[in-house]
Amino acid sequence: MKDIKNLKLAYIGGGSKQWARIFMNDLALDEDMCGTIYLYDIDNEAAKLNKEIGNKIASHKDCKSKWKYEVSKTIDEALMGADFVIISILPGTFKEMHSDVHEPEKYGIYQPVGDTTGPGGVLRAMRTVPIYEYFAKKIKEICPESYVINFTNPMAICVKTLYDVFPEIKAFGCCHEVFNTQDFLCAVLKETLNIEVKRREIYTNVIGINHFTWIDKATYKDINIMSLLDEFLDRYYESGYSVKGDVDAYKTNPFAYSNRVKMDLYKRYGALGAAGDRHLVEFLNNNWYLKDKKKIEEWKFNLTSVDFRINRMEQRIKDTIELANGTKEIELKQSSEEAVDLMKAILGLSTMVSNVNLPNVGQIKDLPKGAIVETNALFTHNQIVPLYAGKLNDEAHNLVLRNLINQEGLYEAIKARDLNKIFNIFVNQPLCSTLTIKDAKELFKSMVFNTQKYLGDYYSIFSYYNQ
Amino acid sequence: MKDIKNLKLAYIGGGSKQWARIFMNDLALDEDMCGTIYLYDIDNEAAKLNKEIGNKIASHKDCKSKWKYEVSKTIDEALMGADFVIISILPGTFKEMHSDVHEPEKYGIYQPVGDTTGPGGVLRAMRTVPIYEYFAKKIKEICPESYVINFTNPMAICVKTLYDVFPEIKAFGCCHEVFNTQDFLCAVLKETLNIEVKRREIYTNVIGINHFTWIDKATYKDINIMSLLDEFLDRYYESGYSVKGDVDAYKTNPFAYSNRVKMDLYKRYGALGAAGDRHLVEFLNNNWYLKDKKKIEEWKFNLTSVDFRINRMEQRIKDTIELANGTKEIELKQSSEEAVDLMKAILGLSTMVSNVNLPNVGQIKDLPKGAIVETNALFTHNQIVPLYAGKLNDEAHNLVLRNLINQEGLYEAIKARDLNKIFNIFVNQPLCSTLTIKDAKELFKSMVFNTQKYLGDYYSIFSYYNQ
């Protein structure tokens, strides 16, 4: 039996300035588990800074457990003997992300995020799959019994790669987008029936694919929360509604949204999109909610420019250095993430239901087996057991299916390193609905060209261009 | 045992000026079967004219069998005791077809045919399903053991309706589009290997849905005809190729096409679209091959305007009257249609393989069971047995799947008479890819308005407009 006071964690992408920090905090504020975390990153310096910060967090007065941070020079060293492997990386740099997100704008395609689907998602997947093939091989070789928790996007493609390369892997993908929709449903309960509960006090049936997840059943005791939505929409459909209070936050905050898209989808399809509006719109024809900036403004969400991300990162780097050298003080704060709770459930300390990304074994009816889907699963005693989610109503199901076949087809095309096949998927993206084949080809070629630094080892780019 | 010299056929839509005539000819030139044909049509006068013509054909000197034509005043009378029921109707009039085909042009959507899919297909289906529900009920009640052969479009929706209302029905849908592609493959064999054969001498694996059917295997003896396509495309991809000789016929003949789309699809997807180019393009994003008239010209096919159809019909009516009253002489000519041959095979006079539209029992892998698909089947001794067609390569399969889920979803939405659901399918049509939701709604409403005469009995149009 494992000694939960002496666990070993490997953190791939351990130089992360955001996720790693949140995770460190949550670990510190949990009192059950202790152990050592091995940070591995291709940016070794960043890992070193995080080690400093990690150890400072671990020795903070409010820390409830004992954790030690180490930097691993090689991935092998990090993985050796790991009980859990956390993966959270950026495939490429902001330069590539800039091309992913903004190059398509030249053809009238706006992407609020651009990391999961649409043209940006395709290119990012092309960079990510080869890296994850490598991770999967390493895990198979070094720590096949470890649990692997993925946070990287494109989520589904990452999890698919892990399972395709190493089918026995104990991997799953975590995403908090659903949590926000659960908060939204709690708000519905509050606004209509004046019942105030937390999201973990209701039960929602989660069904779909990552970032295009849906909720079709939501209950609190015997109350059908879905049935309250019509009344809620009567009041908030036009104005929008923000769980955090400020419905106009989207005007200044590039991550904010007012749930107008979510409510519109409910109106049209009778099921609730369970991700941020910024994500949901990327799975639909581009002329639906992203035709132009005016339309986007009307739907009350925002595009996240990569320049904004760059600026934010610069600030974060500054913070990181200050936190590492002690100039800036550490404050422990629990996040709303669930990774630490899920780990505890896996260790047998609790039983817990949460939404995760896993291969479909039938948890969603009438979707292909083996495709990566997001639904609820039970976490407990060394087991992760999918809960049966059923099937969305036909029309919403078909929207998901269309994107799922793109998602799975994209993985197969990338696995084959076949640029023609990848292009067939690219042009089939809902976000590319308005493109001519000629424009699509031009755009695809530019995006490949812009990011070739991370593609050249894997794809025959040169011969493709000379086709 | 049936007396094949005394069969009874019911022809629903028996006033038809085209299909009925072809069928009468083919019957006359077959020497095995004889009997009586009961023509039923809501246009009783048209049926009467066809009766005249039919009986003239039957008494033509070249006629090899004995057939008698009668007009049935009621559908019940026509169906009573029928061995075979032929259905070939026009749901609505050219006025409605005009709206189906041309109204979307106001929004930049061009449809070469507009009777199967796309906005026109959706509206036509809305008119057709209620009629076919009625036919199915009548057949179930009056002649449940009859074989029912459908020629009406939208083919798949018609066949779906028949089976959904009366699951034990012995119905199938016949379409000659695949034949032309088989002729095209014979041309490939001729042009590359100088082997000259007829289409029935090769074997093709037919797989897909009506008018978006594909061929992924084609053999003549042990020759893989598909492997000859690259060489053929080297020569004809740019210029186009017409089986009938004149590659520029499309300039004047609104039904002509040069197979450039078919060849392009093969280039992109590695399988051959097995229908006329005019049909194939309607299942793809409108900006791919139908962006504007210039594009259409480049791909060397033509749009068939409804005005053209109206003019042609006027000529046909004239001909009909002249044929009926003997002013114009009857010429017997065998068509390339297979309905008569299929009937003979069902009667046990031969064994024959042909492509037909039937519910999927597994003949296409990984498509939903019960959906109407088009593949080969064996016809023999009172049995129609689907042949296993397998699955197209992933990317072509996905194109079919996207359209199939629209097709099946459309049927369900119409069955429910739910205009909101129908609109969800409408806006999800590949031909509507460039529409905003607002424009799509506007267009849908106009098309419903234009054709309300044939919809009002079934749908709550008024309340939909006041939503």
Add this chain to the structure above:
Amino acid sequence: MKDIKNLKLAYIGGGSKQWARIFMNDLALDEDMCGTIYLYDIDNEAAKLNKEIGNKIASHKDCKSKWKYEVSKTIDEALMGADFVIISILPGTFKEMHSDVHEPEKYGIYQPVGDTTGPGGVLRAMRTVPIYEYFAKKIKEICPESYVINFTNPMAICVKTLYDVFPEIKAFGCCHEVFNTQDFLCAVLKETLNIEVKRREIYTNVIGINHFTWIDKATYKDINIMSLLDEFLDRYYESGYSVKGDVDAYKTNPFAYSNRVKMDLYKRYGALGAAGDRHLVEFLNNNWYLKDKKKIEEWKFNLTSVDFRINRMEQRIKDTIELANGTKEIELKQSSEEAVDLMKAILGLSTMVSNVNLPNVGQIKDLPKGAIVETNALFTHNQIVPLYAGKLNDEAHNLVLRNLINQEGLYEAIKARDLNKIFNIFVNQPLCSTLTIKDAKELFKSMVFNTQKYLGDYYSIFSYYNQ
């Protein structure tokens, strides 16, 4: 929202001398729920006695909640407005059960229980299905939203009938056999690693059909309990092992068993039969563990004669009267049953995992959809969600599959009231493996004859005999 202090429960079979009493106790000792229980029984007097006892329990000093007991004269009255419907009936009397269990002994077929499968199970099912068809219709008509909890055997056939007649029913079947196997696994943990835990502290994957359920994964924290079985078997395979201590109890107690069959199945099939040995053997060829009384003695379990049951019932009736009239004092005692906990979870008071009988929606891979299977499900907030159980190893799976196709086939044959079809299933029972067709027919006819009082309304017995 429901008022959990004012629930309405319908108890069909409310005159029960065993289950009803246990349930009353468990309700009394729970502090969250209150309400009224309507007892309905064809034996109205028995229901009245239970009402007396129920109200005495409810006014007992240790009772933690307020419950009121009423007798319903009609099933309609009991069901009207019910939040939960409990069904626990005896189809027929001990006279019929006597034939079920003992008539086959004349042909060398011994049945320790005889209420689920084998010849006795078939006959009992024949009496039960018509009754459950009636229940299902009543529930559909009167309280379609109620949760229905079944305790009657043959469990799977009962649940199947409910769902087949009323597919939207919220029914599930509860059985405690798995609990005992979980206790057994806790004993394994104790005996091998000296870790002492309760059954709810481990997680087991439950998979199979009622009374022929299996456990193929069992974990406590990260310990694989299954991997401890070899060591455990080394010590206890020969001697047997009883969770309750006395391994020889089977010599006097007709319900006792020593788990030798369970351990033998594990040895042979690598998975653990998760029901009492008395049940497990009934799903296997009769010459395996039930060849004769000597064999049964060797495997250290016992046959439960119906005479024993009759004697026990007489004692219970005596007790009942004494409890009802106050001669005998009531003692409140919590059972190990989970029905009350499951009800609370459904009401949203907790989240809970338990094994239940439900139609297969995919929770067991490669078993027919719609067949009744037993696996884990999550109970929470008005939802019962099956957990994915996967598939047993091929050989154990095949044993289950063989019995499942009998189970489902039996239901269909009974539904059709077709005695020939029922016989085909009868002779296909593993317990009938040694019968000739002639003997099987003779036995079947006798058993039908013996129990005709409860069959005559439904089956054409007379014409069957004169075949």
Add this chain to the structure above:
Amino acid sequence: MKDIKNLKLAYIGGGSKQWARIFMNDLALDEDMCGTIYLYDIDNEAAKLNKEIGNKIASHKDCKSKWKYEVSKTIDEALMGADFVIISILPGTFKEMHSDVHEPEKYGIYQPVGDTTGPGGVLRAMRTVPIYEYFAKKIKEICPESYVINFTNPMAICVKTLYDVFPEIKAFGCCHEVFNTQDFLCAVLKETLNIEVKRREIYTNVIGINHFTWIDKATYKDINIMSLLDEFLDRYYESGYSVKGDVDAYKTNPFAYSNRVKMDLYKRYGALGAAGDRHLVEFLNNNWYLKDKKKIEEWKFNLTSVDFRINRMEQRIKDTIELANGTKEIELKQSSEEAVDLMKAILGLSTMVSNVNLPNVGQIKDLPKGAIVETNALFTHNQIVPLYAGKLNDEAHNLVLRNLINQEGLYEAIKARDLNKIFNIFVNQPLCSTLTIKDAKELFKSMVFNTQKYLGDYYSIFSYYNQ
């Protein structure tokens, strides 16, 4: 394109004294194909004799085509460049077959054939699979494009091995048992309606597994032949019926049968077993039709003792030598086998439907994909396309399913060379229904012991015995 006047055939088991001879005859009497046949056999002398005979046949005055016979010393030489590979071998010798067939008699298990299923089938499969694994590897390596026709039993296990080792193989298994049942149905047509036709003039739906195949639909023109069976059974159920005339032939001819079992199965299950009665009974509980010799006599079929086979073989060897050295004259005679016709259809000379053994791709509904089943397929132009056979009625389906899961499980267990798993399948055979586990183990061990010469290289027999 292949030169059909210069084909290359490889005949594995080319020393065969029966099948090879029939095949040589059929080839000689066909006028379309010519070429060379390479005979390979581990008994090289036998192959040489067949070469002599083959060449004599080829130069016979009635021979219509040119064939040359050669002996290959190695399998590689035979396979190199082969257009078709014929496999027809005896795995082991009559000594092993003697154990397969007669050892179980000591335990009351009678097997009329003992080469497909039951205890004999299991042991024979154990010898055969390793040989076929070798064949499959060789074919994959040397002639992956060849068509492979299997005649060896256990048919399904042989075909399974070929496809499992080399999934792209173009293999199929041919069996004539169905032909006899088709003749039987022609007799039904003759006896009831006085219509005289040949078996190829009717259409039958073939469905099941080899030697336990069924026919559930049979039509001649629009006549449902199945509907005539009741009348036919009224006359012949008691007496039996032989297509060849002498219903009592079974008394002296160990291969004869009177179709009483077939008719009884139809009576009980509503579908017609489509193999010889001797085969059908082996898939059913041994007490049904094989309880003892008296029972067998009543059902009017016979057991084929291996001594009889040995005697027959001695006569055949004598004949072979005489034919080879010219003492005995060659007579050309067309058989009723279809192998030559199927080859011609594959070469594109005709289109033909016949029953074959192939992996299930869905041709039988609700049976596992990949399992080897026997149904109709279309043979034409380098393609073998399964025809959809649907599903037998539930009860007959379940009989097939039970045997199919044994069949597939047996293959997996042999593939794993796991004697414990093989025993689990052994004891699960319907023919072993009456065995205790102890007796079954004893019997299995004896049979393994008896045939160890052919098993020792593959299985850990020694360690199994010392378990």
